[in-house]
Amino acid sequence: SFSMPKIAVVQAGSRLYDTPATLSLLENYTQDAAKNGADLVLFPEAFVGGYPKGLDFGVVLGLRSDEGRSEYARYFNGAITAEGEESKRMAKIAQENNIWIVTGVVEKEGSTLYCSVFFYSSLGKLEAVHRKLLPTALERVVWGQGDGSTMPVIDSPVGKIGTAICWENYMPLYRVTLYSKGVEVYLAPTVDSRDEWLPTMQTIALEGRCFVVSSCQFLRARDFPDDHALRSKHTDDEVLIRGGSCAVNPLGKVLLTPDFTKEGMFYVDLDLSIIPKARFDLDPVGHYSRPDVFQLRVNEDKKSTVVFEK
Amino acid sequence: SFSMPKIAVVQAGSRLYDTPATLSLLENYTQDAAKNGADLVLFPEAFVGGYPKGLDFGVVLGLRSDEGRSEYARYFNGAITAEGEESKRMAKIAQENNIWIVTGVVEKEGSTLYCSVFFYSSLGKLEAVHRKLLPTALERVVWGQGDGSTMPVIDSPVGKIGTAICWENYMPLYRVTLYSKGVEVYLAPTVDSRDEWLPTMQTIALEGRCFVVSSCQFLRARDFPDDHALRSKHTDDEVLIRGGSCAVNPLGKVLLTPDFTKEGMFYVDLDLSIIPKARFDLDPVGHYSRPDVFQLRVNEDKKSTVVFEK
Amino acid sequence: SFSMPKIAVVQAGSRLYDTPATLSLLENYTQDAAKNGADLVLFPEAFVGGYPKGLDFGVVLGLRSDEGRSEYARYFNGAITAEGEESKRMAKIAQENNIWIVTGVVEKEGSTLYCSVFFYSSLGKLEAVHRKLLPTALERVVWGQGDGSTMPVIDSPVGKIGTAICWENYMPLYRVTLYSKGVEVYLAPTVDSRDEWLPTMQTIALEGRCFVVSSCQFLRARDFPDDHALRSKHTDDEVLIRGGSCAVNPLGKVLLTPDFTKEGMFYVDLDLSIIPKARFDLDPVGHYSRPDVFQLRVNEDKKSTVVFEK
């Protein structure tokens, strides 16, 4: 009684500072994925809005620069909202191609940016949003922190899906939260292209007894605008993020091996019937847990600085 | 002012790996029990979902096998949930026959199985669930542990009922918990068919000053599917669990003597008026206890690895 | 590396109101037991001091009689103290015969009587005392309640021994306390000669995974003094307590079957090597317990109405 769904994994970079172009790219990949029978297409972290790798936004300890502020303003302008036109366009692309789209986006709310993942169903609806809980290092200068209210695990044609972005995958308590919500297909959009990424994905699959599918950007210097200061430091073909998208089954077997050489789209078939077999000897929130010793309290409140009481 | 209720005690085996067939069997017994005036029909441990006695699920120390995982997946598929269709069917059978059904089931929640007892009232409602607290020996490999939140004692037409499954009957602190909740008719679904079972039931009746009614499976090799590997090891009529259902009154007198020869259904009439007489000289949680010396703390929390706070 | 010790189980009645005669009887049995190679001889409940079965001590609801008070005074006079001459005599008997003696006694402290068990080692020392925690029915009129300070489990040549007297055996929380202290040979002196006693002993052996050895009085009317009022109600040979001493191994197998026909002494050999095997699948205070759900608090204080602090 188990189905055999297919996921398309996109390994590509944004068109930096050009969100319409990025969305066209997203549409192209989505159309191809749909043609090839995928039920869901996964894009990397910050795909919409971009991950301008290598910038410092003019910050040193104790100082910011005018140039850095301008850089940020430009970056801010390329970000999107859940309700905006760009989001509606993506919803429509999903509907037109009868496929789910899960993509990294740079989201803005008020004056703060978030590194988010948007989940669009094939009904053309934004089903869920996750905001990265902990930006890493300099990311903390451009992105805010998500809160406990955006940690969805939802039903989809490929099973119950949830997501952890880049180094959120090194947050064991967040992972346990996803396990506890029943994640079957754990989506990991990232820009981390180290060799150690695959072992990490394997371990999460083994620990959570779920499929893990990771999509990483493949970013070249030429994805920056021609006039961008960074261009002068690199040749056009220089690779800034080298990919490494991968997939692993619930017993730790690698289904999609990283390819660090090119942009592209890969397909993974998921035999969901393996899940109960894999949880026979390890169910991280069931028989293989010790709630009498360890109990994780998760606060899912929407955290707002000001609360108005009527 | 005491009534004289009747319990039907089913001594039968599941149709292994065929839950619909087992439910039909359950319906047949229930109809007969109702026709014969029973107020409640009791089925053995794991009756729905089955107790595939003699299997090892491919586990030896340090190893699991693919065959064992597949066996487990097959077993997992036959398990039911409290809210699922199978449970609704049983609730309807109870309602249609105007009788209570108390039955052992293999319950699944998430990816973990539990050895449970479901209590259906004649109103067609699942009134209560108990999950076995301590699986024995190899059971620990296929079943998780229940927690303190599913230890019901509830009113029924046959008096206050509670349950202890198989070797839970050797957990004195759990028994005291049931006494403390006022159990009058202690139901003991089991697959233990040793000679020592009857003395154990007598002693619990004497200690708790309650009726004890035990229903044991009568399982033959042919209750496995024809294609099951175990079939080749046995003749069809070989008995794997030989029954031994029994009932005892609160002064330790045997009301239903074990019959180890056949599948069947037996009836027990309960003269509840004997309970206060029996507790005249022994009330295990009242005048015959020493709370100044011994005090049992019972934690009834629902133990969850993750607790969401909103 | 396990030894094979032997216990002698005495099934005899006291010489009522004649403690010196009872001690002589105890000495005779002890000598025989020692000659036959026993390591420990077990006497029944209240053997020293007596269990004048059938008396009512002149109490009805709301009244006591002078005759009842005198009967009680006579009974009080036959009771002994831990430090008194009778106790020293028993210690000496144990030493002279190089055997342990465990015997029920009626103990007095101040003006209250207790139904106790005294443990004498072959070194001629009173090693431990247990006082019955809960007298049953009319016993409550002649005996006080022990407290948590006299619940010993001690090393002996037959393994770790502890005791529960008569219906204390129906106190599950006391039994768990003995298991927790590591009892290996559970001694159950009694005056209960019902048919249900053997099943109770079997169940305790199964639950505690220990040997259970029970010694019951065999009391005839002629054990009362000739001049006692009760003598006129009975023929001399009328049996007031019919025995039923028994022994069971940790898997519930009966080692000594009750004989309800005569006074006598029986022998039981204990193969202690069976204990770890029996606890393989059930260790009531180890792997087969759920301390996260059930935790028993035991107060071992010596409870004294007045505490002197100097």
Added chain:
Amino acid sequence: SFSMPKIAVVQAGSRLYDTPATLSLLENYTQDAAKNGADLVLFPEAFVGGYPKGLDFGVVLGLRSDEGRSEYARYFNGAITAEGEESKRMAKIAQENNIWIVTGVVEKEGSTLYCSVFFYSSLGKLEAVHRKLLPTALERVVWGQGDGSTMPVIDSPVGKIGTAICWENYMPLYRVTLYSKGVEVYLAPTVDSRDEWLPTMQTIALEGRCFVVSSCQFLRARDFPDDHALRSKHTDDEVLIRGGSCAVNPLGKVLLTPDFTKEGMFYVDLDLSIIPKARFDLDPVGHYSRPDVFQLRVNEDKKSTVVFEK
């Protein structure tokens, strides 16, 4: 500023085994008391539920009889609960007659009986319950022991009231507990009709510097049902409990002298202004105590064999 309240003291027996009839009797006395201006009406020990004086419930040492168990079951059936219909009826009688009712009852909780006192206010509410801490002699066979959680001293129109039942009056540490809670009017329902009762009441008044009001049953053989076995042993008019209700002021002066000849109701007026005068030279928990030498520790925990923690 002291008021002069009036207490009605009932000297009557229960209609044994006929709780509705006893409640009607209670209602009649209450109506009369209210008409005569009493603020509180006091009934004897075990008035509701009865004190079947002279019964032995078939217990002798080592034996219970079927007849005794049936007698107990009959007695059990006549007992009441704090929340039951009988209690509601008494609350309503108090409210309708605008009077406080303090009465002895045989209370049941679970399968154990207690000898209790229920306090109903004129608001029609059960304000407090006290359970006898130490049943005497054969009472120990039919009643359990109360614990430290039911030792109320509460405000009432006749001053601060508390109670000690029958021989609880010989528990000096309980009395000191009541003094310590500020008892002004010490209510002593009883079935003790010895000559020594009045001196005891005087001494408590002197020691506690409080009013003591004692209500004793006046029970005749005909208060048993016609078919009761005890009836054949007595003439109808034979007096089983002869009364002796009395009252004493805080200086030991007798306000109501015992009348051992008849059923009836007596009135006592309380001049509360005498209390501080009496405590001028003796305040048992104030200036006339030596807490540096004697300190009484009182444990008011509700002692429960099982404690549920959720």
Added chain:
Amino acid sequence: SFSMPKIAVVQAGSRLYDTPATLSLLENYTQDAAKNGADLVLFPEAFVGGYPKGLDFGVVLGLRSDEGRSEYARYFNGAITAEGEESKRMAKIAQENNIWIVTGVVEKEGSTLYCSVFFYSSLGKLEAVHRKLLPTALERVVWGQGDGSTMPVIDSPVGKIGTAICWENYMPLYRVTLYSKGVEVYLAPTVDSRDEWLPTMQTIALEGRCFVVSSCQFLRARDFPDDHALRSKHTDDEVLIRGGSCAVNPLGKVLLTPDFTKEGMFYVDLDLSIIPKARFDLDPVGHYSRPDVFQLRVNEDKKSTVVFEK
């Protein structure tokens, strides 16, 4: 095995301010008692040293007078010490007459007086001392408070004896302390000659299940020196303390009825065999206590204002 000892109870007044004369009186009574076969002779409170009833020692609130100071100095001079000549004389009287003497004395230590009881054995030894713990009313102006180090219960030819002086008998925690130490013959020297004294003594006997023997002064105005100011207020024969010595058995029966008319000496025979009979249904520190609810802590330290540490 119980003996039948005899106590002589002296009802006489001191020769006030003339200790040698009082000691002669004491010797006379002792000789008579011994001749009449008494084992112990009991004198009233403050017999040696005197109870100058009716004096105010010149104290009003906020003021003392010179006359009062002088009165106190005179009183102080008549007091004795445990080691002094007067005490040695009494020890010798006891030895010479082969009798125990228990007498009230006014004891001095340093500059403080205590109302004490001295126990002399027939061996001519001061065996024990008790100092009154709580002087009453104006006594607090002339006597200090004893501490927990002088609360003896000791063996004697009349059984275990202890003492409570005058209104110490209204200190329930002190009485319980004496019960706990095993008092069998409770000696109550007093100067309280109210009617309520006998009921108090009866109640203590009933509560403690012990013999109570009380000796009260019979003091006339002429017992003051001729020159004493008080003499002018009274006729010589006016009775200032009227006696009322009495004795009660452990079931509350009066053995010696008060005689309020004269000085004299009375005899009481004690049938100690009644004690266990009486404690059959009430042992205040054994089976009739609730140490789980009430626990009395007694501090027996010798309380010294300055403690020297070596």
Added chain:
Amino acid sequence: SFSMPKIAVVQAGSRLYDTPATLSLLENYTQDAAKNGADLVLFPEAFVGGYPKGLDFGVVLGLRSDEGRSEYARYFNGAITAEGEESKRMAKIAQENNIWIVTGVVEKEGSTLYCSVFFYSSLGKLEAVHRKLLPTALERVVWGQGDGSTMPVIDSPVGKIGTAICWENYMPLYRVTLYSKGVEVYLAPTVDSRDEWLPTMQTIALEGRCFVVSSCQFLRARDFPDDHALRSKHTDDEVLIRGGSCAVNPLGKVLLTPDFTKEGMFYVDLDLSIIPKARFDLDPVGHYSRPDVFQLRVNEDKKSTVVFEK
């Protein structure tokens, strides 16, 4: 200011059922490790006591066999206690060689076995014990569950050390507990020799920013006794557990690559100065956590079925 300590990693199997021989093996390896300058020698899971891989202890669903019980008894006999002779011998070996020993042991307490790790310091002291929290699959039949009281992280010459045994490494909440206690060198004794083990170790190092050192058994069929039933199923040289010991630094770099071909001992040097560098961008219990969203509650109570309060 960081030192460069050395760890010796033993890859060897026990001499099954021969604990003295295993201890000699342990001593040999320890001597070699010390000679080669190691500060700490790490042995695999269950090294002392053994991991009899491939056994089923005679358990199938619903049945245990006599042979299985005997096998268990044999296994039980080879287990050790923290205070026993074997433990003292290991402590002495550590002291004599001036080295720390951390080793897997099969520990017994009462009648239950635990899979533990014992930490011996070079002072010859057993410094800490960890008991496996969750046995896997068939292990649940032979080992009990540890509780929260044995989760040490302690100082040692190689830094702060803690341990997780075998699949405990897949318990994220336990790992977070160790991180929270400050583990620097995370020791992972195991019998898991799958290919996926190394990625798991890498991921833990990356997540916890600590060194991870894992020691796996290398077990051959001939490590079973000659007479063991399992011997007939294998050739002597057949490998049952193939090793795979490894070590990883806090940035995920492999320091010791698994060798699956032979028994042996390997050395790892730890440059502890890398730890703060590695935690610059990821501190799992510091700046890289979200306690406002995720809070882990850890219960470190010693869980005991019975708690004695004195």
